[in-house]
Amino acid sequence: MSAAIDVATQHELEQLHSRYAALLDDGPLAQWPELFTEECLYLLIPRDNHELDLPLAIMRCESRGMLRDRVRAVEQTVMHEPRYLRHHITNATAVWADGELHGVAHYSVLEVLPDALPRVLSCGRYVDRVVRCDDGRLRYAERRCIYDSVLVPNTIVYPV
């Protein structure tokens, strides 16, 4: 059984998405994993794999620790051109089910490389499970980023 969410919860959910975008786009990136639960699941999945029921995700983090490892690896080990990213998250909806928020939101990420015009790095939808934690805050227990843009323009350095 699912139930509609009230305006306050809708607002809170959108605030969570906005905080997510701000941390990825403007940092500090190290705080981004704190928006997830300890036992979270974060997947970046090409739409083809999702529709064919194939399990491969191009980013797969199965805990907050793995999110932190991803962030540190990106910041300390991956060689990449500098870039600016800008997330646009819209059409956020959710319902309550089994004590969790089951949400969907659309996203697009614009990317600006030093010598190029802006382009769409990724677009698709977030399919979320969001829970209220002991400290009263909403956190992502699960985020599946299912991207329509299956042909990736070169490299995805930062989480989507």
Added chain:
Amino acid sequence: MTHNERVWPGDDATRLPYWIYSDPDIYQREMSRIFRGSIWAYAAIEAEIPEPGDFRVTRIGDRSVIVIRDEHGVIRAFVNRCAHRGVKVCRQQRGNTRFFVCPYHQWSYDAQGRLKGVPFIKGVKQLGGMPDDFRREDHGLPALAVAVRNGVVFVSFHESPPPFPEYLGETNLRYFDRVFDGRKLRLLGYSRQLIPGNWKLMFENIKDPYHASLLHVFLVTFGLFRADQKSQVRMDATGMHALLISQRGEAGKSTDTADISNLREDFTLEDPRLLDPVREYSDDATVVMQTIWPNLIVQQQSNTLALRQLQPRGPESFELHWTFFGYEDDDETMTRRRLRQANLMSSAGLVSADDSEVIKLAQDGTREHPEDAGVLLMGGRDTEDVPHMVTEAAIRAFYVRYREVMEL
């Protein structure tokens, strides 16, 4: 300037002219001489098309090709282009069908590529229609040769390519059969990226163990691939295929990592499940990267297995199409392990992101200086097999072959 005016510097492959990465005439010559030459090009794995009528569309060189299992279970391949007006007959990436129907005038082809239906072939009310000498059997979808080896499908535009085992040569066939040992494969998923560089840069990258221990800080930090590890570089007799074989060593610092300025000694994983490799083959090799001319990289990096197919999209861009797989007899733990280790690979890979980024920079740098040439002298001038990875021999071997085929 055309290729006829291009002059390769020197008579070996220790100098690589930069025009090979951006000249449109060279590119066209590659498409006909290499990709439509006497070769076997990777097209699909059988696990993608298990049932009669299952098909998948791929690209060989820069041409769209349909690979299908026909009603008798035989795998066939043909050009994805209607014989009538050149329209792509198949718009889907994959599916199951008995007929391909061109959307324009509804010419239809069966799973063997034979033209079966032509609307109004006899005209309408005795008007129009095809001439009497029109024969449907003359207008099928042009077929490609097909070779299947232990679940992997190769195709060729050429009329008489050599037998596949002969094409690979003894050593490369042995390592191919090491991963594709006859067990049924389990498809785990795809990843696609469009890399803004010439397709050969990808091959060079995988044939170049020198860079791996320097560029890939993540690999080095966790001891997954390093210059001081037991390793070998092996080629086939022609030099067109190659193997980089390496054994995992220890993480952290050693005397031979002193040259690596950005080694992160203090980096340990908070969740070590990301790297939890287990031995799964009878030998000790933990990394085997096999490059098969002209469009395939077979990757075993610990327990992540993938086929990387190169699809050129003009001289300055190519699609890298990743197919990740395991075996049907993998247990759930092994499948999980493969999926976690895939974090290192493809467009968001903690290791391979370095490569797609550096290939773009190589394209950007060489495009501006087509008249100049790069230097390939690490490990000497020859193209022989070596028992270490401080060498560019496999890249030289590739270009010796390339020069022969291209007559450059």
